[in-house]
Amino acid sequence: MGYANEMQNKLPVIEFTKENSHPHSTSWISTRENVVRALEDYSCFIANYDKISLEIHEAIFRASKELFDLPVETKILNTSEYPGHGFLGQQPLIPLYESLGIENTTTPQGVQRFTNLMWPNGNDSFRESVLLYSKLVGKFDQIVMRMVSESYGIEKDYETIRESMTYLLKLIKYRGPKELEKKVGLSPHTDKSFITILHQHQVKGLEIKTKDGQWLVVDPSPSSFIVMAGDACMAWMNGRIEPAEHRVMMSGNEERYSLGVFTYIKDLIVQVPEELVDDEHPLQYKPFDHYKFLHFYFTEEARRSKCPIKAYCGL
Numbered sequence: 001m002g003y004a005n006e007m008q009n010k011l012p013v014i015e016f017t018k019e020n021s022h023p024h025s026t027s028w029i030s031t032r033e034n035v036v037r038a039l040e041d042y043s044c045f046i047a048n049y050d051k052i053s054l055e056i057h058e059a060i061f062r063a064s065k066e067l068f069d070l071p072v073e074t075k076i077l078n079t080s081e082y083p084g085h086g087f088l089g090q091q092p093l094i095p096l097y098e099s100l101g102i103e104n105t106t107t108p109q110g111v112q113r114f115t116n117l118m119w120p121n122g123n124d125s126f127r128e129s130v131l132l133y134s135k136l137v138g139k140f141d142q143i144v145m146r147m148v149s150e151s152y153g154i155e156k157d158y159e160t161i162r163e164s165m166t167y168l169l170k171l172i173k174y175r176g177p178k179e180l181e182k183k184v185g186l187s188p189h190t191d192k193s194f195i196t197i198l199h200q201h202q203v204k205g206l207e208i209k210t211k212d213g214q215w216l217v218v219d220p221s222p223s224s225f226i227v228m229a230g231d232a233c234m235a236w237m238n239g240r241i242e243p244a245e246h247r248v249m250m251s252g253n254e255e256r257y258s259l260g261v262f263t264y265i266k267d268l269i270v271q272v273p274e275e276l277v278d279d280e281h282p283l284q285y286k287p288f289d290h291y292k293f294l295h296f297y298f299t300e301e302a303r304r305s306k307c308p309i310k311a312y313c314g315l
C-alpha cells in the first residue's frame with residue numbers, strides 16, 4: 001500500500017495478486033481495508049493487476065487504433081439511446097476528444113453487435129481482444145466491489161446490484177493540440193457510472209483531484225488501472241464514498257489512447273442499504289433508477305445544478 005494515514009500528494013497504489021484477490025485469504029482482508037480507505041479518502045486508487053498481461057494490453061490498444069482509423073461515416077453508425085454511449089467526436093468544447101462506446105461489453109453478443117456494425121465482414125481479432133479485456137476488467141470490478149461490500153457489511157445488497165450490472169467499454173482517443181489550441185482533453189467531471197476503471201496507453205494526461213484541491217497526474221503503465229467511484233456509487237453508499245473528480249490535460253502533440261470500463265445498474269431501483277443509515281449518517285438519497293439518471297443528466301435542470309445526482313435523487 002503506497003500511503004500512510006495522513007494525506008499525501010500521491011494517489012494510493014494497491015497491488016492485486018492471485019493471493020489477495022482470493023476471498024478468505026488473510027491478505028484479502030488487509031487489501032479490503034486499503035481499498036475502502038483509498039475510496040473514502042481519494043475516491044479512487046491505482047491498481048496494479050497482473051491478470052491483464054502485457055500481451056492483452058497491447059492487443060486491446062491495437063484494436064482501439066484500428067477502430068479509430070475507420071472513417072467517421074462508419075464510426076457514427078454506433079449510436080445509443082444513452083448520450084455518450086455511442087460515438088462522440090468533434091465536440092466544440094472538447095475538440096481533441098473522440099470516443100466509441102460498446103454496450104454490454106462483457107457479453108459475446110454485445111461485442112459481436114458492435115464489431116459487425118463497424119466491420120460488416122467481421123473482425124475476429126478486434127472482437128476477441130475486446131471481449132477478453134472486458135471480461136477481465138469486469139471480474140476485477142467484482143473483486144473490488146466484493147471487498148467494499150464486505151467491509152461495510154452490505155454483501156446482500158451488493159449481490160442484488162451485481163445481478164443487474166451492465167458494463168460499457170469506452171475506447172477513447174485524443175489528438176494532440178495544435179499550436180495555440182487549448183490543452184484540455186476532457187474538462188473536469190465526475191462519472192455518472194457506479195464504478196469506472198480506466199487504463200491508459202503510454203501517453204499520460206489523466207489527472208485526479210484530491211479532497212484538498214490538488215490535481216494529481218496518473219502515470220500510464222501496462223499493468224496499472226485507475227479505479228474510481230462514480231455518482232451512482234455515492235448515492236448507493238449514502239455518501240460514504242464520493243465520486244472522483246478528474247480531467248484530461250494533453251501536454252505534447254502525441255495522440256493519446258485510453259479505455260474506460262463503466263458499470264451501470266439496469267432495470268433495478270437502487271436503494272441505500274439499511275446498514276449505511278444511522279443517527280450519524282441519516283438517509284441522503286431516495287431510491288433511484290440509474291438509467292433514468294443518465295437521461296436526467298442531460299436536462300437543463302441537471303446542467304444548472306452543482307451536483308446532478310443530488311438534484312436527481314438527493315433528500
Ligand SMILES: O=C(O)CCC(=O)C(=O)O
Pocket residue numbers: 170172186191198200205206246247248258259260
Ligand atoms: O481518458 C481518460 O483517461 C479519462 C476518460 C474519462 O474520464 C471519461 O471518459 O469519463
Ligand SMILES: [Fe+2]
Pocket residue numbers: 189190191246
Ligand atoms: Fe470520466
